[in-house]
Amino acid sequence: MLRKFNARLLQLSNNAACTQLVSKLPLCTSAPIEDANKKVVSKAMKAYLERAKEHDEFMAQKNLEFQIGKRHLANMMGENPETFTQEDVDNAISYLFPSGLFEKKARPLMKPPEEVFPQRKAAEFDLMGRPHHFLFYTGKPNFYKLLYDIVERVNECNRYEDAMNRKSIQRDPNLVLEMSGYQWLDKDALEKQCVEGINDKEYNNFKDAMERLTKLPYSYKVKDFIMEYSRPLMMQTKTHDVPELQYDKDGKAFITTYECLRKRARADVTVSSPGTGKITINGEGINYFDDIHCREQLLFPLIFTNLHKNVDVVANVEGGGPAGQAGAIRWGIAWSLRSFVDQEIVEKMRIAGLLTRDYRIRERKKPGQAGARKKFTWKKR
Template structure:
């Protein structure tokens, strides 16, 4: 064991050796000043930045996507040039409208579904858009909600809740001052609906489930029903759409005058199931209804009579116009549906735009193409099956 005196001697010897080393180092630096001023380049291999595995995988996917898009763009330009040569047009001045017109001329299709028809669009419009890099080279995410799995969706819900809290604070402040919201700026909810699940996924660039979409719809519905929701109109309009486009005034037929000077409108091709007919609405009138020369008792069933009267009741035109209809084919249900659609289409010429929009939302202006489903072979009916027996 060392005593205290030996430890002190060893400590003094260590300090003395350290002072000698510092003196030798200063002497060496002063002697070789020219050598110390020379800079030495470090091997660039030693200065490699650390890149996370996630970033490497993303860069590989992005590189493959960019190569794929470049090939698709090149093929689109080649196809566009060939199509212009086939049509005898200048390839440099060949626009997208010219492409669509040429496709419709060269490849006529009787398919009704828009997605089933042949088309030729730029790859950027057909191929889904990719999300940008969500993290830096070290793997640190840019988005604060990256680890939720759906950062854009969660950020949308966060913004909705934040707007709700802000509007509640505004309402509390104005209540203390005995102020009420401006009813003239209240947002209109009728005639609008929220973006569909597919449209919302395109906006967010993320896939969401039905439950998550229902949560979004309930949250933003709560926001729009607040008294001061008009303060967030720009935010709300991003995620809602009109149910139906407003009717163009040019599509509504103009009334003609008969020999008595009364206005009338005739609607042809009134269809429902196997029934075909035409309907004439005359204004002003006394409310008389003629169906194949008979009154409303032409239909024995009460439900069929209600179908004929429903457009007049909905537009508040009972007793104000006369109706004359000729219909043939089908049964009473089909004939009543055909007359109902004809009356609704003719009433557009005698009511204002607000009632037309209400009729459109109620479905009065939409044709009913439903038909009876046929019986299938090997089955008891259209959907009914025979009882299976083992023996």
């Protein structure tokens, strides 16, 4: 019936007398006509926009509170609020609120909201709810997109190498990507960059893929991409100059390191070369330590630098126990060996932790407790 009625109206419209009347009557339809240009926003996008709006309002409020608190803190310290930096804030907090808590996370702090609250991921789908790329369904699209980009760079370098081989063009030996002074982003930094949680296995896959990329002959073609996920090492030798070798009357080179600390132990260590690997501790040999673990601590820096048969070690140590004395001598040996090796070995020693002094001490007893962590026995009655 609806079709017949519309057809009858069209027939009447041919009549000149009814043209004006029919033009004012709309055709009957079973549903309202929708605008074709109107875009329908998906429920997922609506929910994301609401959450993003709430998050932005929350961060704006926290930023305002942080700025007010920083201004009050600057006035308390008698400083100019306009030039009060984050370092000044940390110093003021430690001065006004001294804390004896051993755990640093439990101490009072005042940081910008961007460093305290986790960053939110941007929308990964359009207004219709369609994902921007297929990796959306992996659960960790940003991380797997990174692995995908690494593979693309590997293929790009391989294609370029094949093209050079077809043209019989030799690779320029001067154009080599040098990564000895860099290291990959650590797991926490990579998680912040991807805004996703990454487990140890996935992080190892990331490092393996980047190592494979850097070992390619033409990896320097994608240097910008590689440097984006690496950071330079803090050179220990920039802040601590390597001492020059000294020579005795027989022409034997030696280096003496004083104030070797570990717990309550204090030692001074002398390393001389050439030698036969002889180790003397307080006039005794390596058997000065009964524990095999302490002996391994002494030998580790010598074996690491492959000088265990080329130098002699003389150490004087006092105070502390066997573990503390072994740690003090080990640090003195490693610190002295810097003068006998090249810069690359020194950097590897620093990465291995041989040049880092261990400042750990005994944790103090807490009031109301039997010890640093031990508690008194609690009885209900």
